[in-house]
Amino acid sequence: MTEDAARGIARDGAAGDGASDATAERGAAQRVAWQWARAEDWQPPTELDTETPHPARMYDYYLGGKDNFEADRRAAEAAIAAYPALPLLARTNRAFLGRAVAHAAGLGIRQFLDIGTGIPAVGSTTEVARRVAPDARVVYVDNDPIVATHARALLAGHLAGHTTVLQADLRHPASILDDPGLKQAIDLGEPVALMLVAVLHFIRDEDGADEIVSTLRDALAPGSALILSHGSPDFVPREMADAGTKVYNRASAPLVLRERSRVESFFGDFRLTEPGLVQLPLWGASEDELPEGWQQVSAYAGVAFKS
Numbered sequence: 001m002t003e004d005a006a007r008g009i010a011r012d013g014a015a016g017d018g019a020s021d022a023t024a025e026r027g028a029a030q031r032v033a034w035q036w037a038r039a040e041d042w043q044p045p046t047e048l049d050t051e052t053p054h055p056a057r058m059y060d061y062y063l064g065g066k067d068n069f070e071a072d073r074r075a076a077e078a079a080i081a082a083y084p085a086l087p088l089l090a091r092t093n094r095a096f097l098g099r100a101v102a103h104a105a106g107l108g109i110r111q112f113l114d115i116g117t118g119i120p121a122v123g124s125t126t127e128v129a130r131r132v133a134p135d136a137r138v139v140y141v142d143n144d145p146i147v148a149t150h151a152r153a154l155l156a157g158h159l160a161g162h163t164t165v166l167q168a169d170l171r172h173p174a175s176i177l178d179d180p181g182l183k184q185a186i187d188l189g190e191p192v193a194l195m196l197v198a199v200l201h202f203i204r205d206e207d208g209a210d211e212i213v214s215t216l217r218d219a220l221a222p223g224s225a226l227i228l229s230h231g232s233p234d235f236v237p238r239e240m241a242d243a244g245t246k247v248y249n250r251a252s253a254p255l256v257l258r259e260r261s262r263v264e265s266f267f268g269d270f271r272l273t274e275p276g277l278v279q280l281p282l283w284g285a286s287e288d289e290l291p292e293g294w295q296q297v298s299a300y301a302g303v304a305f306k307s
């Protein structure tokens with residue numbers, strides 16, 4: 001872990017020293033010990049902690065990635081034991097992300113704000129967006145230091161100059177929007193695709209989930225999109241949903257599975273595009289693209305636009 005990454009910033013070099021200082025200062029202010037936590041005490045880490053499971057690395061494990069540690073693997077296995085379709089959920093979620101980004105880029109959106117990025121892999125937002133629109137710009141925001149480290153490696157490669165990475169917390173949307181690095185990369189006066197893909201279920205109502213999303217929606221120009229997916233108890237027996245939630249609450253970030261009407265409310269007055277808010281694997285997929293067992297994927301996905 002480099003010092004820069006631990007401080008919480010990896011950039012394409014476009015941002016000046018002021019931006020790094022501001023972010024480092026915020027990182028220092030938020031620095032807390034991160035332990036096996038009671039859900040109500042959970043705080044995101046600001047430095048790499050391999051002893052405590054983290055959602056980004058558990059998700060990496062579900063996807064078959066190698067960027068995870070023993071504690072992440074143990075927690076991920078416990079979560080899979082409670083809800084065996086988790087790896088399928090992760091894969092279909094990544095597929096949704098790709099289809100939704102391609103859709104937004106196809107409609108002319110050139111700026112992507114991907115909050116809760118996860119460890120970038122093949123099919124990352126930058127890759128998909130740039131396939132459709134080579135001039136697309138992407139800002140990644142995640143609270144896990146390992147995401148920043150990986151994104152920095154990505155920035156050194158062929159995606160350099162197109163991607164900015166911020167280590168920041170979704171629970172502080174104003175500081176994300178005010179970040180000098182974001183402002184340099186994204187013009188909020190032009191349409192942006194705001195991506196909250198499989199991240200909002202880590203934000204509790206009491207942490208202001210509704211206000212967080214409305215702050216972000218309000219900051220966007222007409223023509224902007226909200227790309228959202230969210231875990232839900234709606235498609236599995238209640239005991240299974242409860243068991244999965246318990247594993248996360250014990251091991252990692254608190255998990256809040258929400259029912260359909262609550263997930264829909266996050267779109268506010270944005271207009272959902274076809275096929276609407278649907279069971280995650282169904283969004284934009286043809287019948288022959290649906291993997292076996294897709295019915296077990298207990299999550300919603302939708303894309304909506306601001307008029």
Ligand SMILES: C[S@@+](CC[C@H](N)C(=O)[O-])C[C@H]1O[C@@H](n2cnc3c(N)ncnc32)[C@H](O)[C@@H]1O
Pocket residue numbers: 044055056057059093094097115116117118119141142143144147168169170171196197198199202253
């Ligand atoms: C399940 S992964 C989803 C990754 C990616 N969006 C995708 O759909 O493939 C959730 C990501 O959200 C991040 N995350 C969780 N809580 C967060 C918070 N409060 N602020 C920023 N990122 C957060 C985790 O670190 C993790 O990388």
